[in-house]
Amino acid sequence: MNLTKSTYTLIYDPLDQQVSFEGILRLVSPNDVNEIYSYLVDIHNRIQGTFRLNFRRLRYINAAGVKALSLFVKYAQVKNKLTLHIIASGVIAWSERVLPNLCQIWDKVEYTVYDHNFYKSQEIIEDGEFIPLLRNQTRIIWPLEKEVLIKHGLKKGSRVADICCGCGDTPLLISRELQPSFLLGIDHSKAAIDYARSSQKQFNINNAEFQRGDATTLMMSDNSFDFVLCRLSLQIFSQPDLILKELIRITKPGGRIYTLCEEYDTIIGYPESATIRETYRLASEYGDDMGMDLRQGKKLFNMLADAKLEDIMVDHITVDTNNANREAFSKVVESWRHFSVYTIGDSLGLTDKQKATLKAGYDAQLRTIRSPYGYTTWGMVACSGRKPIR
Numbered sequence: 001m002n003l004t005k006s007t008y009t010l011i012y013d014p015l016d017q018q019v020s021f022e023g024i025l026r027l028v029s030p031n032d033v034n035e036i037y038s039y040l041v042d043i044h045n046r047i048q049g050t051f052r053l054n055f056r057r058l059r060y061i062n063a064a065g066v067k068a069l070s071l072f073v074k075y076a077q078v079k080n081k082l083t084l085h086i087i088a089s090g091v092i093a094w095s096e097r098v099l100p101n102l103c104q105i106w107d108k109v110e111y112t113v114y115d116h117n118f119y120k121s122q123e124i125i126e127d128g129e130f131i132p133l134l135r136n137q138t139r140i141i142w143p144l145e146k147e148v149l150i151k152h153g154l155k156k157g158s159r160v161a162d163i164c165c166g167c168g169d170t171p172l173l174i175s176r177e178l179q180p181s182f183l184l185g186i187d188h189s190k191a192a193i194d195y196a197r198s199s200q201k202q203f204n205i206n207n208a209e210f211q212r213g214d215a216t217t218l219m220m221s222d223n224s225f226d227f228v229l230c231r232l233s234l235q236i237f238s239q240p241d242l243i244l245k246e247l248i249r250i251t252k253p254g255g256r257i258y259t260l261c262e263e264y265d266t267i268i269g270y271p272e273s274a275t276i277r278e279t280y281r282l283a284s285e286y287g288d289d290m291g292m293d294l295r296q297g298k299k300l301f302n303m304l305a306d307a308k309l310e311d312i313m314v315d316h317i318t319v320d321t322n323n324a325n326r327e328a329f330s331k332v333v334e335s336w337r338h339f340s341v342y343t344i345g346d347s348l349g350l351t352d353k354q355k356a357t358l359k360a361g362y363d364a365q366l367r368t369i370r371s372p373y374g375y376t377t378w379g380m381v382a383c384s385g386r387k388p389i390r
C-alpha cells in the first residue's frame with residue numbers, strides 16, 4: 001500500500017506499522033494535502049498500538065507538507081487510539097528543525113532522531129579531534145592503496161562514491177590521481193565534511209562533492225556508481241551488513257564495491273614482539289567492548305560472498321617500517337596510543353594498571369619504529385566484489 005508521486009513516495013511496511021517518506025514532499029494544491037492526510041488516516045484506522053512515521057529518506061518538505069502531517073496528528077489526537085512515533089535523521093537539515101513541532105500538538109507523539117548515538121563509539125569517532133589521526137593514516141596507506149584500487153577496478157572516468165569518507169583525504173587523492181568523472185564523498189560527521197569541503201576548495205578540485213549522510217540510509221538512487229568504496233569504517237558498526245546492503249544498492253550492475261578493514265591479528269613487530277602483540281590483542285578486546293571489530297579484515301571475503309557479489313578480490317595492505325616513512329608511521333601509532341589508552345580507556349573505565357599494560361605495547365612499537373634495527377607492521381585487508389548484472 002504505497003503512495004507514489006513524481007517527487008515522493010510513501011511506503012507502508014505492515015510488519016513495523018511504519019510509513020517511510022522518501023524523496024521531496026513539495027505539495028502544491030489542497031488536493032495534494034488531502035491525499036497524504038487521507039492515506040495516513042486510512043492506515044491509522046486499520047492498526048492498533050504504535051504507528052511509525054519515518055522521515056530518514058525525505059530530503060525536503062514544504063509548508064503544505066507540514067500542514068498535511070499536522071492535520072493528521074490532530075486527527076489521531078481526537079481519535080486517541082494510537083501512539084505516533086516520528087523518526088527523524090540528524091543529517092537532513094530540515095528534519096530536526098521541523099519534526100519536533102509535531103510533538104507539541106499532542107503528548108502521544110514520540111520523537112526519535114535515528115542517528116544520535118546509533119553506534120557505541122559515535123561521539124569519539126565523529127569528533128573533529130579524530131581528523132589528525134585519519135590524515136596521518138592516509139599519509140602512510142595511500143602509497144600502497146593507490147595500486148590496489150587500480151587493481152580492483154577503479155578506472156579513469158568512473159563515477160565513484162566513498163561512503164564514510166572521513167575528512168576527505170583519500171577521495172581527494174583519488175580525484176587528483178585516478179581521475180574519476182565524478183566522486184561523491186559521504187560522511188555522517190559534520191566536522192569531517194566541513195574539513196573535506198575546505199580541502200577541496202583549497203586545492204581547487206572540481207570533480208568531487210562532499211555531503212553529510214547516513215551510510216545505512218543513503219539518499220542516492222539505485223545503480224548510480226561504477227565504483228563504491230567504504231574504507232576503514234565497516235569495523236566500527238555493530239551491523240556492517242546494513243551498510244554493505246546500501247553500498248550494493250547504489251552500485252551499478254557490473255560495478256564494484258570495495259571495502260578496507262583493519263586486521264589487528266596481523267600487527268607484528270620485533271624486538272619486543274610479545275609486548276606489541278599483547279597490546280593489539282587487548283586493543284581488539286577493548287574495541288569489541290566499544291562495539292567495533294578491529295579484526296574485521298579477515299571476515300570481509302565471507303561478507304561479500306554472503307552478499308552474492310562476484311569476482312571477489314582480496315589483497316593485504318601491510319604498512320611497515322620498510323615501506324612507510326618512519327616519522328609518519330610513528331605519528332599514527334602515537335595517535336592510536338592516545339585514542340586507545342585515554343579516549344577508549346576512559347570511556348570503558350579502565351584502571352591505571354590496565355591502561356599501563358595497554359600502553360606498553362604502543363611504547364614498544366614506537367621504539368621499534370624509531371630504531372634502525374626494528375621492524376613492525378600495520379595490517380589491513382582490502383576486499384572488493386562485482387555486483388551481478390542480473
Ligand SMILES: C[S@@+](CC[C@H](N)C(=O)[O-])C[C@H]1O[C@@H](n2cnc3c(N)ncnc32)[C@H](O)[C@@H]1O
Pocket residue numbers: 125126134135138163164165166167170186187188189192213214215216230231232233236
Ligand atoms: C574510522 S573513520 C574512517 C574514515 C575514512 N574512510 C578514512 O579512512 O580516513 C570512520 C568514518 O565513518 C563515519 N561514519 C560513522 N557513522 C556513519 C554513518 N552512519 N554514515 C556515514 N558515515 C559514518 C565517521 O564519521 C568517520 O568519519
